[in-house]
Amino acid sequence: MRVLLVGAGGVGTAVTRIAARRDFLTHMVVADYDLSRAEAAVAAVEPRGAEDGSRRGRFSARRLDASDGAAVRRVLVEERCDVLLNATDPRFVMPLFRAALAAGTHYMDMAMSLSVPHPTAPYEQCGVKLGDEQFALATAWEEAGRLALVGMGVEPGLSDVFARYAADELFDDIDEVGVRDGANLSVEGHGFAPSFSIWTTIEECLNPPVVYEKERGWFTTAPFSEPEVFDFPEGIGPVECVNVEHEEVLLMPRRIDARRVTFKYGLGDDFIAKLRTLHELGLDSTGKVTVPGPDGPVPVSPRDVVAACLPDPATLGDRMTGKTCAGTWVKGTKDGAPREVYLYHVVDNEWSMREYGSQAVVWQTAVNPVVALELMAAGTWKGSGVLGPEALPPRPFLDLLSAYGSPWGMREEH
Numbered sequence: 001m002r003v004l005l006v007g008a009g010g011v012g013t014a015v016t017r018i019a020a021r022r023d024f025l026t027h028m029v030v031a032d033y034d035l036s037r038a039e040a041a042v043a044a045v046e047p048r049g050a051e052d053g054s055r056r057g058r059f060s061a062r063r064l065d066a067s068d069g070a071a072v073r074r075v076l077v078e079e080r081c082d083v084l085l086n087a088t089d090p091r092f093v094m095p096l097f098r099a100a101l102a103a104g105t106h107y108m109d110m111a112m113s114l115s116v117p118h119p120t121a122p123y124e125q126c127g128v129k130l131g132d133e134q135f136a137l138a139t140a141w142e143e144a145g146r147l148a149l150v151g152m153g154v155e156p157g158l159s160d161v162f163a164r165y166a167a168d169e170l171f172d173d174i175d176e177v178g179v180r181d182g183a184n185l186s187v188e189g190h191g192f193a194p195s196f197s198i199w200t201t202i203e204e205c206l207n208p209p210v211v212y213e214k215e216r217g218w219f220t221t222a223p224f225s226e227p228e229v230f231d232f233p234e235g236i237g238p239v240e241c242v243n244v245e246h247e248e249v250l251l252m253p254r255r256i257d258a259r260r261v262t263f264k265y266g267l268g269d270d271f272i273a274k275l276r277t278l279h280e281l282g283l284d285s286t287g288k289v290t291v292p293g294p295d296g297p298v299p300v301s302p303r304d305v306v307a308a309c310l311p312d313p314a315t316l317g318d319r320m321t322g323k324t325c326a327g328t329w330v331k332g333t334k335d336g337a338p339r340e341v342y343l344y345h346v347v348d349n350e351w352s353m354r355e356y357g358s359q360a361v362v363w364q365t366a367v368n369p370v371v372a373l374e375l376m377a378a379g380t381w382k383g384s385g386v387l388g389p390e391a392l393p394p395r396p397f398l399d400l401l402s403a404y405g406s407p408w409g410m411r412e413e414h
Contacts, residue, residue, distance in 0.1 A: 001026055001377040004076055004105075006066050006096055007087030008032035009197070010313050011110070011153075013041040014358040014366035015087060016059060018404070020045040022370065024377040027057075029079050031064035038062065044357070066092035072099035081105055083376065085369055089199050090114050091286075094133055097148065101137065106146050106376065108369055110153030111200065112247050115207060122208045123222045129210065130250050135386050142385040149372060149381075151388050154326045154345065155181055155263075156247035157368045158389075158401070158408075162328035162343035163248070165394035167256045170341060174258040174332035179248045180342070182232040182239035182266030185322035185349065185360065192274055198307045202284045205267065205275050209243035212253045212261040224272055228264065232325045233411055234346045239266035251388035258332075278306060316359055323348045324360045329413070340413035347406065355405075371400050 001024055005012055008030050019025050032038040038061035045059055064075060066088045076084060076099065084100040086093065086109035093113045100107035112131035119127065134150055141148050151157055159179045167174060208220035224242040231238045241264035252261050267275075278284045283306050288299040327344030349360035356363055372389070375381035380396045389397075398408060 001083065001373060002079060002081045003028045003083050003085055003373065004031060004072075004079060004081040005029065005085045005087060006031050006064060006072070006092075008034075008037040008041045008061075009087065010358070010362035011366045012087035013037075013044070014356065014362045015085065015370055016041045016045050017356045017358060018363075018367055018370045019373070020059070022374060024374045025058060027079075028059050029062055029075065029081065030059060031062045031075065033063065033065055035061065035063035067095050069095040069099040069102070072096060073103045076100065076103035076105050083108060083373065085373065086110070087366075087369075089197055090203065091199075097134055097137070100148070101140060101144060101146065104144065104146065107148040107150075108152050108372060109150055110157060110365060110369060112150050112156075112250075114203070115210075115245065117208050118220070123220055126210060126218050126220055129218065130245065130247050138386040145384050147376070147383050148386045149376075149389070149392075150386060151247045151251055152369050152372050153365045154368050155179055156251055156388065157365075157372075158345055159248050159326060159328045160251055160389040161392075161394045161397050162408075163252050163256055163258075163330065164390040164392070165398060166328065166330040166341065166343060167258075168394065171330060171332040171334050171339065172336075174256070174330060176260040176262070176329075176331045177248075177252055177256065177258045178261070178329045178331075179246065179263045179327070180230045180232075180241055180266075180329050181264070181326050182230060182236055182241060183322060183324040183361075184232075184236045184239075185320055185324055187316050188319040188321075192271075192310070197313065198310050199303055202275065202278065202303060202306070204244050204246060205265070205272075206279050206284050207245040209245045209263070210249045211243065212249050212258075214253075214259045218250070218253075224267070226262075226264070230264070230266065230329075232266070232327075233342070233344055233409065234323060234325070236323055236325055236346070240268065241266045242272070247388075252390050254388065255390045313359070313362060318353065320349045320353075320359050322360075324364055326364060331413075342411045342413055343408065344411070345401075345406070345408045367401070367404060367406060371397060371404060374400060 083106040113133040116128035244265040246263035347360040352363040
């Protein structure tokens with residue numbers, strides 16, 4: 001399989017380090033707007049190839065602007081790529097998505113096209129939902145006979161695989177699927193250092209969260225609504241979780257029969273307070289404002305300024321301790337008896353840094369698209385159109401994830 005990886009940040013770099021250890025990959029072109037980042041990602045994995053002549057030269061670096069669809073299409077054709085793996089932030093989903101379709105390749109991302117709140121009732125009704133722009137092109141992908149696998153990270157991604165597995169093997173009837181994400185990570189020397197892209201974090205946490213109910217459909221609530229304490233496994237413990245906008249709520253009901261679907265994230269009071277302050281000051285805005293510069297006024301996005309002021313999440317691993325947990329809690333019945341389970345995946349930062357040199361959150365996100373690529377290369381996962389992970393067989397994915405040395409777990413809830 002030949003892959004164009006667009007984005008050589010923390011997640012993209014982790015993708016290269018994981019993929020370098022697998023034999024399904026023929027070649028991966030690592031592309032980024034900053035060529036030095038792409039080159040650094042390649043340099044870190046190419047020495048591994050020197051141990052085995054058959055693996056030498058499986059990675060190469062290119063400069064590429066993700067917003068330039070024509071340039072992306074040219075690279076896909078020139079490099080004879082089978083699939084485009086999008087590891088950029090959600091602003092670039094649609095140009096990359098369209099470029100892959102135009103080039104006749106498969107496509108995969110970890111975050112879907114952006115939402116737009118309802119103009120008059122943002123905390124009650126959906127406007128443009130996450131992924132709506134992509135699903136609008138589903139027929140074109142079907143007619144092309146190509147697969148656009150959307151939301152294939154950890155959340156969304158592995159969480160959707162867990163939901164499909166629960167529906168297929170663990171339950172006869174499902175009342176609720178609730179994705180729950182929590183961690184006990186801390187970063188030495190930083191009072192505020194998000195372990196994932198702050199641009200994406202702001203987008204998720206300050207947009208109106210979406211909830212699905214079978215009788216009502218999709219609707220929205222206020223940010224940080226319905227707080228609850230969830231007890232996470234493997235020593236993480238109780239964490240307060242709140243409603244956050246996330247793709248699973250838009251994906252799962254398309255394929256899984258559940259009365260209710262939610263996503264709640266363990267943020268903590270301090271993190272929520274800082275996000276609210278950013279919002280109140282207008283620093284979450286993506287619109288341009290004009291600031292003085294040495295050569296005259298300069299247009300900048302406040303959110304980009306915030307991102308530039310914070311440490312790069314990819315560089316925090318050496319100062320980070322703790323674990324991160326992604327999982328799917330499911331409640332329903334099996335054989336006439338009530339049942340609740342929590343299917344989960346935990347990554348210890350000490351382990352991911354020692355084994356891969358990547359901090360836990362970006363590694364946990366990156367491993368899942370690599371597993372999915374391997375299943376696609378083998379023909380185990382296949383299809384056409386725009387599909388989420390919950391549309392594909394879950395057992396091969398879960399088995400392969402364990403084979404990668406990162407097993408998942410299941411806890412019966414009582």
